[in-house]
Amino acid sequence: MKSVIYGLALTRLAQTVLAAEPSRPRGVGPDHAKFYKSTDIFTCISNPSITLSPSQINDDYCDCPDGSDEPGTSACSYLSDLSPSYASDLSSDNASRSIALPGFYCKNKGHQPSYVPFLSVNDGVCDYDLCCDGSDEWAHVGGIKCEDRCKEIGKEWRKNDELRKKSLGAAGKKRKELVAEAGRLRKQVEDRIQSLEAEIQGSVLKVKSLETALADAERQEKGKVVRSTGKGSKLGSLIQTAKDRIEELRESMVEIREQRDTGKSRLAELEGILSTFQTEYNPNFNDEGVKRAVRSWEEYAARDRPAIGNDAQDRDLDEIAKPDSETGIIKWSDWEGGEESDVDVLYKIEEYLPVAVRGWVDQRLRDLRILLVENGIIAATPASGEESKTLTDARDALKAAQDSESNLRNELTGHKDDLAKDYGSNDVFRALKGRCISKDSGEYNYELCWLEKTTQKSKKGGSHTGMGNFARIDSVTVEDDLPPDGKGLGSGVRVALRYENGQHCWNGPNRSTLVVLACAEQDEVWKITEEEKCVYRMEVGTPAVCDINGKGKEGGAKDEL
Numbered sequence: 001m002k003s004v005i006y007g008l009a010l011t012r013l014a015q016t017v018l019a020a021e022p023s024r025p026r027g028v029g030p031d032h033a034k035f036y037k038s039t040d041i042f043t044c045i046s047n048p049s050i051t052l053s054p055s056q057i058n059d060d061y062c063d064c065p066d067g068s069d070e071p072g073t074s075a076c077s078y079l080s081d082l083s084p085s086y087a088s089d090l091s092s093d094n095a096s097r098s099i100a101l102p103g104f105y106c107k108n109k110g111h112q113p114s115y116v117p118f119l120s121v122n123d124g125v126c127d128y129d130l131c132c133d134g135s136d137e138w139a140h141v142g143g144i145k146c147e148d149r150c151k152e153i154g155k156e157w158r159k160n161d162e163l164r165k166k167s168l169g170a171a172g173k174k175r176k177e178l179v180a181e182a183g184r185l186r187k188q189v190e191d192r193i194q195s196l197e198a199e200i201q202g203s204v205l206k207v208k209s210l211e212t213a214l215a216d217a218e219r220q221e222k223g224k225v226v227r228s229t230g231k232g233s234k235l236g237s238l239i240q241t242a243k244d245r246i247e248e249l250r251e252s253m254v255e256i257r258e259q260r261d262t263g264k265s266r267l268a269e270l271e272g273i274l275s276t277f278q279t280e281y282n283p284n285f286n287d288e289g290v291k292r293a294v295r296s297w298e299e300y301a302a303r304d305r306p307a308i309g310n311d312a313q314d315r316d317l318d319e320i321a322k323p324d325s326e327t328g329i330i331k332w333s334d335w336e337g338g339e340e341s342d343v344d345v346l347y348k349i350e351e352y353l354p355v356a357v358r359g360w361v362d363q364r365l366r367d368l369r370i371l372l373v374e375n376g377i378i379a380a381t382p383a384s385g386e387e388s389k390t391l392t393d394a395r396d397a398l399k400a401a402q403d404s405e406s407n408l409r410n411e412l413t414g415h416k417d418d419l420a421k422d423y424g425s426n427d428v429f430r431a432l433k434g435r436c437i438s439k440d441s442g443e444y445n446y447e448l449c450w451l452e453k454t455t456q457k458s459k460k461g462g463s464h465t466g467m468g469n470f471a472r473i474d475s476v477t478v479e480d481d482l483p484p485d486g487k488g489l490g491s492g493v494r495v496a497l498r499y500e501n502g503q504h505c506w507n508g509p510n511r512s513t514l515v516v517l518a519c520a521e522q523d524e525v526w527k528i529t530e531e532e533k534c535v536y537r538m539e540v541g542t543p544a545v546c547d548i549n550g551k552g553k554e555g556g557a558k559d560e561l
Contacts, residue, residue, distance in 0.1 A: 196408055432451070478516065499513040
């Protein structure tokens with residue numbers, strides 16, 4: 001008797017719980033349960049003006065323009081904004097005909113709940129990847145029965161999820177290391193900028209000082225009193241010209257004589273050959289060409305020929321060919337002294353002055369000459385073709401200082417531009433810049449160099465193909481399923497790197513690559529596709545983008561256990 005009473009109590013308790021938490025219609029998820037609470041009337045979700053009886057829910061007939069009356073069947077799977085009107089929605093010309101629900105809700109107890117497209121409900125296929133409990137095939141079409149595999153699938157998923165979480169945790173740590181490295185590199189650039197600014201200030205002062213030194217050297221050069229060498233007078237110029245001209249003639253005569261001797265030697269050799277030919281040829285050999293050559297030589301040898309040179313002429317030529325310094329015929333030193341110039345007279349006057357007064361007079365003369373030159377009263381000393389070593393050194397020192405200042409300013413501009421560049425969140429890509437990763441993809445190897453370039457390398461050899469040069473950091477929205485190993489983009493907004501203006505594609509555009517990034521423990525190229533001609537897409541994992549939005553994982557739904 002007690003057991004019966006106890007059983008009745010449990011039954012009433014179960015009925016009370018069920019009454020407190022009414023069951024949802026088949027295919028309705030928790031987020032939309034509020035629309036199905038009433039037991040008297042049902043209002044179409046997107047079209048409140050249309051009401052139905054609760055018995056019309058899941059009756060395999062599409063009554064609501066938005067399909068909300070068929071959450072557990074495929075009756076409304078055809079709906080779209082282009083669907084035609086029908087009797088039940090004539091009262092509303094602006095009725096929404098887009099499906100209001102995300103799909104057929106699978107509880108997947110023991111795993112993660114999810115939605116299956118309405119087209120997949122009762123289609124005779126077990127969609128275990130989305131509906132592991134098999135509830136989407138509740139009508140058993142064609143006799144199919146999908147068993148509940150959520151326990152096994154959920155266990156495997158949780159195992160992989162635990163590995164993913166560990167990997168993401170490690171990736172988060174690596175990202176912190178990258179951020180720290182990026183901060184250190186940025187600090188180096190900032191310190192270098194400060195150092196360069198100080199160096200530039202010192203360089204500016206140095207350039208100004210050297211400019212002043214050069215101006216002083218040039219001023220002193222203008223006022224320099226140079227002793228005449230005699231070349232400036234008419235007689236001195238004439239003597240120098242005659243000396244140069246005689247030297248040219250002597251050298252030409254020596255050259256012509258050498259050519260004459262060479263010609264005599266060659267002529268004697270040729271005559272010897274012809275003489276031998278004349279004596280040794282066979283007169284009985286009937287060759288008119290040979291006979292003519294012999295007759296011509298005999299006529300040539302019979303003629304009188306003038307002698308080419310003799311010993312007396314050669315002795316004269318030898319004497320003429322000697323330099324004047326050896327013959328002593330012309331003593332140029334007697335003629336090169338020339339007349340004393342006014343400057344020479346000034347120098348001789350200084351010789352009679354005391355040493356103490358001589359320096360003072362010399363400086364005053366220089367200052368006076370500079371003043372007269374600068375005011376255009378007298379002409380500056382004509383350039384001798386070479387400037388003084390002091391002036392050359394001053395000019396070289398100034399140029400070196402100016403070049404050094406220019407290099408410092410160029411380096412400073414480069415570092416400031418670098419600080420202004422976008423290196424992503426926390427400057428993290430600064431730590432990756434210049435590093436390269438690659439992927440073997442059959443016929444080619446593909447290489448990604450962070451913030452520099454992407455390259456296609458043929459395994460058969462030949463030149464590499466540039467797939468793009470880094471242009472900017474961007475973001476894209478993706479809608480991909482995350483594979484069990486986590487090596488995928490998932491869904492949501494992802495950081496992307498755009499590489500543009502690569503090698504020109506024959507009969508097409510310049511190559512470009514969109515690199516879409518997702519969180520991973522290691523830098524790794526997962527996938528490469530050519531979306532259109534010479535437009536590539538890389539899917540890449542890297543710890544650099546982990547926790548970009550404050551989360552270590554790519555998102556997911558809650559377990560409904």
